Amino acid sequence: MGYIALMGEKSGSGSATPDGVKPDEPRSALTVEMLAAAAGATAEDGIWLDVIRKMDEVYNDLLQYEVALEEKNATLEDTQQFISSVLTSMSDLLIVCNRAGVIESVNEALASLLGVDAAAMHGRMIFDLFADEESRQHAGRLFAEQSGEPVEDFEMQLKAANGSAIPVSLNCTPRYNGVGKMLGLVITGRPVGELRRAYQALRRAHEDLKNTQQQLVHSEKMASLGRLVAGVAHELNNPISFVYGNTLAMKRYAERLGTYLAAVHGDMPLAEREALRRELRIDRLLDDLPSLIDGTVEGAERTRDIVDALKRFSATDRDERRAFDLVEVIERAVQWVCKASANQFEVKLELPAVLTVLGSAGQLQQVVMNLVQNAADATENSRERRLEISGRVEERDAVVEFRDSGPGIPAGNLDKLFDPFFTTKPVGRGTGLGLAISYGIVERHGGRLAAGNHPKGGALFTLRLPLAQE
Numbered sequence: 169m170g171y172i173a174l175m176g177e178k179s180g181s182g183s184a185t186p187d188g189v190k191p192d193e194p195r196s197a198l199t200v201e202m203l204a205a206a207a208g209a210t211a212e213d214g215i216w217l218d219v220i221r222k223m224d225e226v227y228n229d230l231l232q233y234e235v236a237l238e239e240k241n242a243t244l245e246d247t248q249q250f251i252s253s254v255l256t257s258m259s260d261l262l263i264v265c266n267r268a269g270v271i272e273s274v275n276e277a278l279a280s281l282l283g284v285d286a287a288a289m290h291g292r293m294i295f296d297l298f299a300d301e302e303s304r305q306h307a308g309r310l311f312a313e314q315s316g317e318p319v320e321d322f323e324m325q326l327k328a329a330n331g332s333a334i335p336v337s338l339n340c341t342p343r344y345n346g347v348g349k350m351l352g353l354v355i356t357g358r359p360v361g362e363l364r365r366a367y368q369a370l371r372r373a374h375e376d377l378k379n380t381q382q383q384l385v386h387s388e389k390m391a392s393l394g395r396l397v398a399g400v401a402h403e404l405n406n407p408i409s410f411v412y413g414n415t416l417a418m419k420r421y422a423e424r425l426g427t428y429l430a431a432v433h434g435d436m437p438l439a440e441r442e443a444l445r446r447e448l449r450i451d452r453l454l455d456d457l458p459s460l461i462d463g464t465v466e467g468a469e470r471t472r473d474i475v476d477a478l479k480r481f482s483a484t485d486r487d488e489r490r491a492f493d494l495v496e497v498i499e500r501a502v503q504w505v506c507k508a509s510a511n512q513f514e515v516k517l518e519l520p521a522v523l524t525v526l527g528s529a530g531q532l533q534q535v536v537m538n539l540v541q542n543a544a545d546a547t548e549n550s551r552e553r554r555l556e557i558s559g560r561v562e563e564r565d566a567v568v569e570f571r572d573s574g575p576g577i578p579a580g581n582l583d584k585l586f587d588p589f590f591t592t593k594p595v596g597r598g599t600g601l602g603l604a605i606s607y608g609i610v611e612r613h614g615g616r617l618a619a620g621n622h623p624k625g626g627a628l629f630t631l632r633l634p635l636a637q638e
Contacts, residue, residue, distance in 0.1 A: 266352040283329035299327035407467035494523040501536040546574035
């Protein structure tokens with residue numbers, strides 16, 4: 169309002185202006201300019217009007233600066249409040265100090281752990297917080313070097329208010345100002361006991377996860393074995409029947425031999441003994457015994473091999489790493505699935521003589537059985553139920569392809585095929601875990617299991633495993 173007073177002095181004290189307004193009444197610069205123009209103001213009056221306009225602009229700028237400053241102050245207060253609330257709620261320890269080691273700020277977690285007032289630690293040396301000389305020397309080296317590189321996970325002893333030592337794990341990070349000058353250090357950490365408890369909890373969770381995974385794998389194997397019981401029983405029936413028949417024959421032979429030996433050691437005349445020998449067909453019996461014994465041994469060994477394969481297949485998974493022939497595993501899996509299939513299911517094998525890989529034969533047999541069983545299920549309603557299994561060696565990998573004569577895999581299911589619990593089978597026919605578990609087994613063996621559709625029709629699964637190196 170200073171410019172009004174100046175105008176009043178120019179017009180005369182207490183006198184009225186041409187528009188009837190008294191000099192001490194406020195008016196805008198625009199009104200003054202209009203009045204001055206109407207009254208034919210002199211050049212001096214024009215200078216005063218420029219001064220008034222400049223003062224008005226400065227005044228408006230000051231108002232804008234004040235508003236902006238108030239907004240920034242409000243934002244700064246909100247930021248300070250936010251930082252304060254974060255520091256208060258932190259469970260980790262926090263110490264902020266300058267380059268000399270003077271404490272500038274700590275959080276409530278540190279004060280609560282040491283049993284002291286947070287404000288009382290401001291201005292103290294950080295070295296006073298340590299309980300032993302080794303920790304103080306370690307901290308002294310950090311401040312002496314100040315290389316600007318962060319230091320992680322170093323264990324030190326803090327001193328509580330009652331004099332006890334508290335082991336803590338600390339991390340140290342340099343603090344810089346706006347122009348990049350190092351101002352000091354920011355130290356964070358937490359008690360070692362809490363870390364150990366967290367590590368133990370993590371370890372327990374990891375072990376529980378591993379156990380759960382093994383249980384899922386084992387459950388899926390038992391479900392697969394349940395579906396294949398008929399095939400396994402048929403596979404066992406042949407050698408067992410062979411052994412049983414040979415045993416009955418040898419029992420009859422033993423009775424004849426007993427009768428003949430009794431005659432030999434008795435008082436029977438030679439002619440009668442010879443007649444008895446021909447009647448009991450002792451010579452033919454003796455010629456037949458070696459083949460009976462060999463056949464019985466072969467049947468027993470075949471039974472033992474089947475039972476051994478069943479034991480390996482149904483046993484709880486272990487991290488077994490040994491070389492084995494993948495061709496034998498595939499042939500055994502195909503036998504079991506085909507003999508358990510209700511309708512005619514043809515499997516054509518085109519495999520090399522040997523494909524030696526490294527890992528668990530039982531686990532990979534589960535993978536192959538799952539792929540063969542899926543092919544049998546996929547072709548159940550097809551006119552021709554057929555699966556072609558071909559194998560080859562590519563560089564250092566064994567590659568086995570499974571192509572069925574079914575309708576193929578819908579495009580929308582290709583991305584979800586190996587997801588746990590995803591299945592297109594009716595309830596009670598599948599768990600949705602077979603392919604997911606198979607994928608994990610192959611991956612743990614350093615291989616890869618891929619699914620797609622063959623250009624000529626049908627689903628195509630490709631199993632790739634690294635060959636065992638000599």
